[in-house]
Amino acid sequence: MNTFDFLMQGFAVAFQWQNILFAFAGVLIGTAVGVLPGIGPMNGVALLLPVTASLTAGLSPENAAASALILLAGIYYGAMYGGSTTSILLNTPGESASVMTTLDGYQMAKNGRAGAALAISAIGSFVAGIVALFGLILLAKPLSLIAIRFGPAEYFALMVLGLLAVSGLVGKSMTKALMMMMLGLALGTVGIDAVSGSARFTFDIPVLYSGLAFLTIAVGLFALGEVFKTTLEKDSTDAPIAKITRVMPTKQDMKDSAFPIARSSVLGFFIGVLPGAGATIASSFSYVMEKKISKNPEKFGKGAIEGVAAPETANNAAAGGALIPLLTLGIPGSGTTAIMMGAFIMYNIQPGPLLFQNHPNVVWGLIASMFVGNLMLLVLNMPLVKVFAKLIDTPVKYLMPLIIAFSVFGVYAVQFTTFDLMLLLVAGVFGYFLSKNDFPLPPLVLALVLGPMLENNLMRALTLSNGDYMIFFEKPLAAIFLVIAGLWLAVPLFLKNKSNKIKKALVEN
Numbered sequence: 001m002n003t004f005d006f007l008m009q010g011f012a013v014a015f016q017w018q019n020i021l022f023a024f025a026g027v028l029i030g031t032a033v034g035v036l037p038g039i040g041p042m043n044g045v046a047l048l049l050p051v052t053a054s055l056t057a058g059l060s061p062e063n064a065a066a067s068a069l070i071l072l073a074g075i076y077y078g079a080m081y082g083g084s085t086t087s088i089l090l091n092t093p094g095e096s097a098s099v100m101t102t103l104d105g106y107q108m109a110k111n112g113r114a115g116a117a118l119a120i121s122a123i124g125s126f127v128a129g130i131v132a133l134f135g136l137i138l139l140a141k142p143l144s145l146i147a148i149r150f151g152p153a154e155y156f157a158l159m160v161l162g163l164l165a166v167s168g169l170v171g172k173s174m175t176k177a178l179m180m181m182m183l184g185l186a187l188g189t190v191g192i193d194a195v196s197g198s199a200r201f202t203f204d205i206p207v208l209y210s211g212l213a214f215l216t217i218a219v220g221l222f223a224l225g226e227v228f229k230t231t232l233e234k235d236s237t238d239a240p241i242a243k244i245t246r247v248m249p250t251k252q253d254m255k256d257s258a259f260p261i262a263r264s265s266v267l268g269f270f271i272g273v274l275p276g277a278g279a280t281i282a283s284s285f286s287y288v289m290e291k292k293i294s295k296n297p298e299k300f301g302k303g304a305i306e307g308v309a310a311p312e313t314a315n316n317a318a319a320g321g322a323l324i325p326l327l328t329l330g331i332p333g334s335g336t337t338a339i340m341m342g343a344f345i346m347y348n349i350q351p352g353p354l355l356f357q358n359h360p361n362v363v364w365g366l367i368a369s370m371f372v373g374n375l376m377l378l379v380l381n382m383p384l385v386k387v388f389a390k391l392i393d394t395p396v397k398y399l400m401p402l403i404i405a406f407s408v409f410g411v412y413a414v415q416f417t418t419f420d421l422m423l424l425l426v427a428g429v430f431g432y433f434l435s436k437n438d439f440p441l442p443p444l445v446l447a448l449v450l451g452p453m454l455e456n457n458l459m460r461a462l463t464l465s466n467g468d469y470m471i472f473f474e475k476p477l478a479a480i481f482l483v484i485a486g487l488w489l490a491v492p493l494f495l496k497n498k499s500n501k502i503k504k505a506l507v508e509n
Helices: 003-014 016-036 039-056 061-090 096-110 114-148 152-169 175-189 205-209 214-233 250-275 278-293 306-319 323-329 334-346 358-394 398-415 418-436 442-464 476-508
Strands: none
Touching: 003 016, 003 114, 003 334, 003 358, 016 061, 016 358, 039 061, 039 306, 039 334, 061 096, 061 114, 061 306, 061 358, 061 398, 096 114, 096 214, 096 278, 096 306, 096 442, 114 306, 114 323, 114 358, 152 278, 152 442, 175 323, 175 476, 205 398, 214 398, 214 418, 250 306, 250 323, 278 306, 278 442, 306 323, 323 334, 323 358, 334 398, 398 418, 398 442, 418 442
16 A cells, blocks of 8 residues: 555544544544643643543444544644644733744734734644645655664754854844843753752752753743733733724735745744654744844844744644654654654554554554644634634733732642742742843843753763764764854944944945
C-alpha cells in the first residue's frame, strides 16, 4: 500500500462515529483548557489521560488506542488555539507559546478589534493544522532523519539565536530588552541544578527547590501588571472602552495576514519537528520574522494583525510538527507529546520506526483525525468569536476583578501553594513598574522558559567535548546559528553608530 491508501484507511478510522465524537470532545475541552489561564495543553492532556481508559472500555485494543489518541490530540491543538483568547482579551498568556500574541492581540482588543484578532487566530490555526497534516503525510520519514542529527550543541545555539532575536526586536531599547533577557535567565537558575544536583538560590526554602513556575511569573507580569496599570493610572469609572466595530476580519486584514499565515505555518511546522524546540520558539521566531520583513515594522506592538496571525499560526503548526519525532522516532518533541507517548505505552503500542508498520490504523487514524478536528475547531470557534469579543466590552470595574479571579484560579489550580500566590502578587507589581519604564516583558518570560533548557544543552555539549567550547564551532549548524546570533546584535549597533556619526557630521557642517 502507498501513502495515499494508508491515508484513506486513516480517514475510515477517523470517520467512525465514536471517533468523530472523541475528536469533537477533544477540541471542545481543549478550547476550554486554553481559555482558562494556567491549565495549558500539557496539563489538559495529563488530566484526561486516565479518563480515556474508561471512555474506550469495550472497544478492541487497536480501536481503543486510536480513539484515546484522537481525543488527546484534539485537546492538544484545541488548547493551542484556546490560549489565544485570554492573551488577546485579557493580556494573560496561559502558556509560553501565547506570550508573543499578547504584544499585538491585546492592543487590537483595546482598539476595538478583538473580533478580528480572534477570527484571524482561528483562521491561522486552521491553516496551520492543515499544513501540519500534509507535512506529517509527506515529510515524516525524511524530517525525522534530519531532526535526530540535532545534538545538544545545535539546540544550545538555536536557543541562543531565539533569545537574541526576540530581544533585538521587542521593545524600544535593545539594552533594556537584553537586561530583561538576562534577568529571565537568572530567575531560571533558581532551584536544583539538573547536572550537579546542588540547590541554587533557594535559601533553604523547600518550595524553591522546584524553581520558579513560568505560569506564576507570566500571569503576574502580564495580567496583574495590567490590572495595576489600569487601577493606578486611570479612573476606572470614566475610562473609555473601545467599542467592537466589527467581529470578522476585513478584506485588508485577510490580505495583510495571508503571507504571515503561510510563512508561519511552514516555519512553525519545521521548528516543531525539532525535539525540545516546541511552540514557544516557533511563535517567537515567526513574530521576529514578520517584524523583520515588514514594510512598516513600527506598527508591531501597537495592534498589527500580522503580529497576531504569525505567532498563533506558528504555535499550532509546531503542535503538528511535534508529533513527527514522537511517531517516527519515539522521541517526544514537547511536554505534551511526552504525555501522549505515555498514552501509546498505556495501550501497549511503542512509538518509533516500526509504528507505521505494526499499527497503521492507529497512526494513520490519528493523522487523519487532525483534519477532522481542525475543521471542527474552525466551525466551533468562528461563531464563538462574537461571544468572546463581547468580553472586552465589559466595564473596567467588572473586567479587572475578572482578570484577578482568572489569574488566581489559574495559578492555584496548577501550583497548589500560597507561595505562588504571593509570587503572583510580587510579579504583578514588578510587571507594572517594568512596563511603566518601557522594559519589555517577553524577553524575561521567554528566557525564564528557555533558560533551563539552554543550560542543560550547554552542559551536555561540554560533557561530550570534555569541556572544550570549540564544539559549538566545530558543529556546522551550531556555528551558523551562533554567527547569525552575533550578527543579530552587532549589525543594528553598527548601523546605529554609523547613523549617529552621519548626524553629527551634518550638525557640524
